[in-house]
Amino acid sequence: MKKRKKKISLITIFDNPNFGTYLQALALGVVLKSIDVDVEIVHYERPIWHTYSILRRKFKILEPLYNLRAFLRKEKSVIQRIRCRRFVSKRVEISPTYYSYEQLQKNPPKADIYLTGSDQVWNTTHNRGVDRSFYLGYAPESSPRFAYAASIGMDSIPKEFIEETKALLSRYQRISVREHSNINILSSIGIKSEMVLDPTLLLTRQEWMNYAKPMRIDEPYLLVYSVESKERDSLVGQIAKKIALSKGLKIYEVNYFGENKTISGCDKHFFYATPDLFLSLMANASYVVVSSFHGTAFAINFNKEFLSVAPDRFSSRLDNILELTGLKNRKVTDAEDVTDAMIQSLIDYSFANKKLDEERQKSMNFIEEILV
Numbered sequence: 001m002k003k004r005k006k007k008i009s010l011i012t013i014f015d016n017p018n019f020g021t022y023l024q025a026l027a028l029g030v031v032l033k034s035i036d037v038d039v040e041i042v043h044y045e046r047p048i049w050h051t052y053s054i055l056r057r058k059f060k061i062l063e064p065l066y067n068l069r070a071f072l073r074k075e076k077s078v079i080q081r082i083r084c085r086r087f088v089s090k091r092v093e094i095s096p097t098y099y100s101y102e103q104l105q106k107n108p109p110k111a112d113i114y115l116t117g118s119d120q121v122w123n124t125t126h127n128r129g130v131d132r133s134f135y136l137g138y139a140p141e142s143s144p145r146f147a148y149a150a151s152i153g154m155d156s157i158p159k160e161f162i163e164e165t166k167a168l169l170s171r172y173q174r175i176s177v178r179e180h181s182n183i184n185i186l187s188s189i190g191i192k193s194e195m196v197l198d199p200t201l202l203l204t205r206q207e208w209m210n211y212a213k214p215m216r217i218d219e220p221y222l223l224v225y226s227v228e229s230k231e232r233d234s235l236v237g238q239i240a241k242k243i244a245l246s247k248g249l250k251i252y253e254v255n256y257f258g259e260n261k262t263i264s265g266c267d268k269h270f271f272y273a274t275p276d277l278f279l280s281l282m283a284n285a286s287y288v289v290v291s292s293f294h295g296t297a298f299a300i301n302f303n304k305e306f307l308s309v310a311p312d313r314f315s316s317r318l319d320n321i322l323e324l325t326g327l328k329n330r331k332v333t334d335a336e337d338v339t340d341a342m343i344q345s346l347i348d349y350s351f352a353n354k355k356l357d358e359e360r361q362k363s364m365n366f367i368e369e370i371l372v
Contacts, residue, residue: 006371008032009095009109011042011134012117014085017077018227018256019278020200020294022084024118026211026275027199028148029092031364035371040093042109043085047100048128076258080272087275091211101131104138113371114139115146118178118199120153120317124161135168145171146370149178149196149363151317152185162189176366179320196363198297198321201356205283205302212279221250223285224263225278225295228311232291236309237263238335240289243307246343247287254281293317300325301356303349307332307342324359325352 010032012025025041032039085094098104114136120126121134132138136145157165166189169175175193177183186193222244226236240263244251253266254273262269270277279298282288288299288306296318299306308318310333322328327347332338 005036005038006112007038007040007110008113008115008371009040009042009111009139010115010117011044011121011136013119013121013134014041014043015045015081016119017081018292018294019225019254019273019275020227020292020297021119022088022275023279023294023298024199026088026091027203028117029088031199031202031367033092035368037371038093040095040109040111041088042104043094043097044104044133045097045099046127046131046133076272080256080274083274087211098133101133101138104133108138108140111143113144113146115148115370116150116172117147118149118151120151122150122165123153124158125154130161130164130168132168135165136171137168144173144370146173147175147177147193148367148370149176149198150182151178152182153317155181155316156185157189166190174366174370176363179317180324181316181320194366196366197356197359198294200294200297201301202360202363203301208279208298208301209283211276212283213274213276215277215280215284217284219250220248220286221252221267221284222247222287222289223281224251224253224266224289225255225282226263226291226309227256227295228291228309232309232311233261233263235335236289236291237265239307239309239332239338241265242335242338243287243289243343246340249286252281252285254278293321297321300327300349300352303347303353305347306330307338309333325355327352 010029013021014025029039029041095109116134116136124130139145169191176196177193178198180195183193183195222240224236224240226233240251250267251265252268253263254270255261256273258271282298283302285304288304290296290299291309291311296308308331310331322331
């Protein structure tokens with residue numbers, strides 16, 4: 001008789017409007033499947049984020065005319081999310097949608113192992129408190145619980161959430177985190193953890209190209225990608241223009257949101273792009289300027305000449321990946337930081353690639369060990 005495959009229920013952020021959200025979920029799902037287990041991603045939409053809540057809040061506080069305009073824009077966003085989820089669902093199974101922790105409690109996914117995935121799942125600022133869904137509070141009492149590359153995303157756990165966080169994480173059999181700083185944060189509340197790679201770094205550039213959109217571009221270009229504030233977008237644009245002029249490159253912007261979030265000075269915009277287009281544009285770029293953790297991770301993984309503009313807040317995740325790969329000098333906070341020497345210098349990826357190979361093996365060992 002053929003042995004039944006183990007089933008993993010993977011909960012991770014799956015409602016955030018950016019490419020990293022879908023690509024990290026896809027990567028972890030694909031890697032788990034490669035070890036011959038069944039995987040289902042929990043399609044959980046946080047109550048503070050899902051479409052109905054967003055529209056309901058907007059309709060209460062905005063003028064009717066602006067409401068109509070916002071609703072039409074949101075329609076595009078709804079379609080965009082469907083396209084991105086479809087990109088993932090072609091490769092990894094996705095559960096029916098859950099809109100609250102209570103729904104997960106009432107009818108939890110059935111699995112042998114319950115896994116909290118990566119991204120800022122334990123960021124109490126983004127989640128407006130402790131979202132028990134990401135701590136597997138709904139999983140059956142005796143079920144194995146693990147975390148892979150979970151991120152707190154903050155410098156510390158707010159005092160008012162420490163007790164609840166410790167109680168929930170104490171039920172896990174083993175915890176891994178994405179940033180080294182998170183190890184110290186969890187240790188301070190009596191929780192042991194270890195560091196692994198972000199899921200997107202588990203796949204090599206060659207493996208990622210299997211999911212990229214086939215396209216041909218006949219001119220060299222600099223790619224910009226930002227998920228930050230308008231102020232940071234402006235800085236990204238200034239830096240990109242400075243580099244493009246020096247190197248004779250066109251400037252392309254890849255954008256999840258559309259025309260309402262545009263970086264000025266670009267020669268071409270790819271609005272409402274899907275993850276496969278993001279991968280292709282990243283792979284073919286001659287230079288990359290990003291203000292995003294996952295933008296930075298892909299630039300490094302694809303061995304691109306790049307600069308990473310420090311985000312407004314929660315920069316520890318960016319610092320960690322740059323320090324790990326020996327590329328701290330690629331982080332900038334101001335246009336004045338970008339010198340001619342920096343622009344013309346080429347990145348030596350020998351150390352970064354060796355380090356990623358080592359950490360990739362350690363991370364795979366962690367995954368295989370929790371599946372035993």
